[in-house]
Amino acid sequence: MSPFPIRPRTRGDVAGVADLLTATHHSDAYPVILLADMEAWAAASDVVAGWVATDPDDGGRVVGHVLLTDAEPGDAATLQWSEATGRAVDELIAVRRLVVHERAHRTGTGAALLQTAVDAAHALGRRPVLDMADNLAAAGRLYQRAGFERIGAYDLDLTEHLRPGDAGFVDDGVVTHHLHVLTWIGPEPPPAT
Ligand SMILES: CC(C)(COP(=O)(O)OP(=O)(O)OC[C@H]1O[C@@H](n2cnc3c(N)ncnc32)[C@H](O)[C@@H]1OP(=O)(O)O)[C@@H](O)C(=O)NCCC(=O)NCCS
Numbered sequence: 001m002s003p004f005p006i007r008p009r010t011r012g013d014v015a016g017v018a019d020l021l022t023a024t025h026h027s028d029a030y031p032v033i034l035l036a037d038m039e040a041w042a043a044a045s046d047v048v049a050g051w052v053a054t055d056p057d058d059g060g061r062v063v064g065h066v067l068l069t070d071a072e073p074g075d076a077a078t079l080q081w082s083e084a085t086g087r088a089v090d091e092l093i094a095v096r097r098l099v100v101h102e103r104a105h106r107t108g109t110g111a112a113l114l115q116t117a118v119d120a121a122h123a124l125g126r127r128p129v130l131d132m133a134d135n136l137a138a139a140g141r142l143y144q145r146a147g148f149e150r151i152g153a154y155d156l157d158l159t160e161h162l163r164p165g166d167a168g169f170v171d172d173g174v175v176t177h178h179l180h181v182l183t184w185i186g187p188e189p190p191p192a193t
Helices: 011-028 038-043 076-085 109-123 137-145
Strands: 006-008 047-055 061-069 092-100 127-133 149-157 178-185
Touching: 006 109, 011 038, 011 047, 011 061, 011 092, 047 092, 047 109, 061 109, 076 092, 076 127, 076 149, 076 178, 092 109, 109 127, 109 137, 127 137
Parallel strands: 092 127
Antiparallel strands: 006 047, 047 061, 061 092, 127 178, 149 178
C-alpha cells in the first residue's frame, strides 16, 4: 500500500490530531500518558511547520502527523543536541509528535511524514533533531533509516502531568514516573549554493 497523502496542517486539524494522539496512546503508548488537555498538546508551542496525512476514503480523517518546532533553549535535549552538532539553538529544529494511526501503519506514511519534515528543515538551513521515549522501537528504526543518529539520553519526570489511574500514579501523592528519553540528531542540511 502506498503512503497516505500529506498536506500542511491547519488550525482546523488540531482536534483531529488530538484524536489521533489519543488513539496512539492506547495502541502504541505514545504519548505515554493522556494529558488533561490533548488539544493543547496537539497544538504545541513554538511550531515552525506541521503536516498531516489524511485518509480520502474516510472523509479526510487525520491518520498521520508531524511537527517542526524551535528547540527550547536550556532544556536537557537542546543542550545535548547543541553539544553533539556544535550548532546554536536557532540552527536546530525539533521533529515532534510524529505519529501514524495503527490502521495506516506499514504503508510508508511514517517515513514520508519524516522526510517531509527533514526536507523542510533543510530548506530552512537548519539541522533536524529529536528525542523519543526509549520504548518506541518502530520509531527508532524509522529515524535510523532516515539518517538520524542517537547521541544521548535523559530522564524526564512526568509526575506533575499524572492523574489518578495513570501508570505510575500513587494515590498518596508520592509519584515516581520517569521516562527514559533518547536524543537523536538528523542529517546536516546540504551546503547553501
Ligand atoms: C513510528 C511510526 C510513526 C511509523 O509509522 P508507519 O507509517 O508505520 O511507518 P512506515 O510505514 O514508514 O514504516 C514502518 C515499517 O513498515 C515497513 N513498510 C513501509 N512500507 C511498507 C509496505 N508498503 N509494505 C510493508 N511494509 C512496509 C517499513 O519498512 C517499516 O518496517 P520496520 O517496522 O521493520 O522498521 C508509527 O509506528 C507510530 O505512530 N508509532 C507510535 C508513535 C511513535 O512512536 N512516534 C514517535 C514519537 S518520537
